Amino acid sequence: MDGLTLFGTWIAAFLTLCILSFLYKDNPFYKFAEYLFIGVSAGFWIAYNFHNLLVPNLIDPLFGADGAFPKLVREGQLDIRLLTVIAGLLGITMLFRFFPKVAWVSRYGIAFSVGLGAGLMFIVYLQANCIYQIWGTVQLSPIVITESATGWHFDWGASVANTLLIIGVVSALVYFYFSKEHKGLLGGTARLGIWFLMVSFGAAFGYTVMARISLLIGRMEFLIDDWIKETLIALGLL
Amino acid sequence: MKFVRWLADIDRRIIFVVIAVAVVVPLLFPLGMRVKVTPQTQTIYDEVENLPGGSNVLVSFDYDPAAAPEVHPMALAFLHHCFQKKHRVIIMALWPQGAQMAVSAMAEINRDFDLEYGRDYVNLGYKPGGAIVIKSLGNSFAEIFPKDMAGRSTATLPLMEDVSNLYDVDLVMDLSAGVPGITEWVIIANALFQTRTAAGCTAVSAPQFFPYLQTGQLIGLLGGLKGAAEYETVTAYAGKASPRMDSQSVAHVVIIVFILFANISYFILRRKREEGSGGPTARPPTSA
């Protein structure tokens, strides 16, 4: 590990410990790291948007060496890329939010992006998340017969699994139906739906515990392997 | 009874210390436990194995450093497998931090393979817009990504000459930590353009994607560190996820023991209260 990397590792270790100090209580070290993190992240987003979007998708097509404006001036030719000006103008309207008297101008940019997003989501959610999921449920057969060397057999495992899946989806959907009071058959089905949802939430919690522990393992591994061990190696103690 | 009352309300700092010890000790003294490969991991492995050499695999890095301990090992194992099978990899990101994670992933992968940029792989960088970006890729890569991460014209990259839109991509692997991520790839790339889609994600979000597995909208799913460890196992890649599963195991057992303690003490105290012996009741939970 070279000197610059080791120096960086020490800074990273210091910031890691600053944040972990929150476990004891809120303190200036934690606050320092928290504010630094937010600032650095915002700067990161600005730099990335500049290099990965504004330059290749807005500035270059219009003003680059082979851009639409230089082409217009040089050859007097209109280029389709000139339409990118509209994108730039719509984007600039967003900045009007900072000036209360003309803040309404920002509605153009917002309305364009919200409308476009709504149009796309209208179709794709209906297709992929609604129709496909309903299809995935109705195509399940509660009776599964499998063929083997000895003949046809009733597959208990698959049949029970399919039946439970169908019952689970229908009953949980009934639970989400609030237009009628949950009484009688509707109430009983909704109750069953709650049980399915509870098992589902329990599973999700189990996965959440796993995720959080994994992140802690990652940090602990950094402190042990990258910081302590590498420092001891650099000092010739290991 | 004093002990039972203590058991019902252990100081949170004790829990913190026990969790830290449960995580650190197996890191120092590995137990060498091996994970079992699940069908949803095996299907991704089989897909990569069965694609003819030179297939175009798109890997979308949609995660940030916060999810790196879980998702980054998946990225390394998956990329390693792709290059081993001589597939061509197109890297992109819907998260800006993802593009930077891809830079460090490729730096590590390049140590094991003699790869040529532009021919064996490209890094197109990041674009904001999530679902709209994916939708646009159905029309054209070059229009959305006129330049790659380093500012080179994508038209000059040999790999991109054969990939004009998503229909030319043989497999999408989305490595995700949230939105935009798997949902967007499934509802657009898979549903609209019939692109075969696989995914790896943080364990927190994995359960919500199981319905996509049953319908075949996702061909496989790597869920959290376990998913990463499974992919390392099936590809025999010596990554970081598998050794971490020891700590994961011990920490899970410790948390389960804490939950058991809490419930045993709860029932003892409740019975005492019901018997009317005037015994103390379990105190309501304090802040987490």
Place this chain on the structure above:
Amino acid sequence: MRREIPMIVAFVAGVIIILEFFVPTLRNVAGQLQKWYLVVVAFAILVGAFNLLRMNYMKVRGRRVDWPYSIVLIVGLFAMTIVGIGWGIGQGTVFDWLFNYLMFPMSSTMFALLAFFVASAAYRAFRARTVDATLLLVAAVIVMLGQVPIGSIWVPSWWPDSLVFLTPDWLKDRIMNIFNTAGQRAILIGASLGVVSTALRILLGIERSYLGEE
């Protein structure tokens, strides 16, 4: 007209995207709109960053609570922006170094902290008080055990196949593939109907909250 024209803009943009699915000749128009969308989103991100800067600048100027930390935030924001825009963002740049040794550890430790709190919360909140709570608890414990190698290594090799349903591994798979899939699918269908109806309300101008106040 300050609200009506933006509503028309939203309607036209949305309808073109919808019609493209049925009228392929609209693909070029839709493609152009999609390219514009990316630029607008980039500006929206800049608005967020500028707003953060403005709020913290006001805090420093007004010497409000924790104002010295706002200076740290502003310095961090400018440092990352100047280094990134001025010297590039690729591998081996100063930007890359700052990402690896500043942003990476802080970001991952913020979320790693939750490991402690999730353990503490599980201990305090998971009580088998009712049938619902018991189902949640049992499912969580089985999944936690089934997800890690320790959940299966206690099962001896002579364990009979007929008793496989008693192993955490087997139970976890059934919970995830049947109960979890059913629950999550119902949520997915319900949420997608919500998204579809909201999208329709936006396009028809019934939902206008995104335009802000008059």
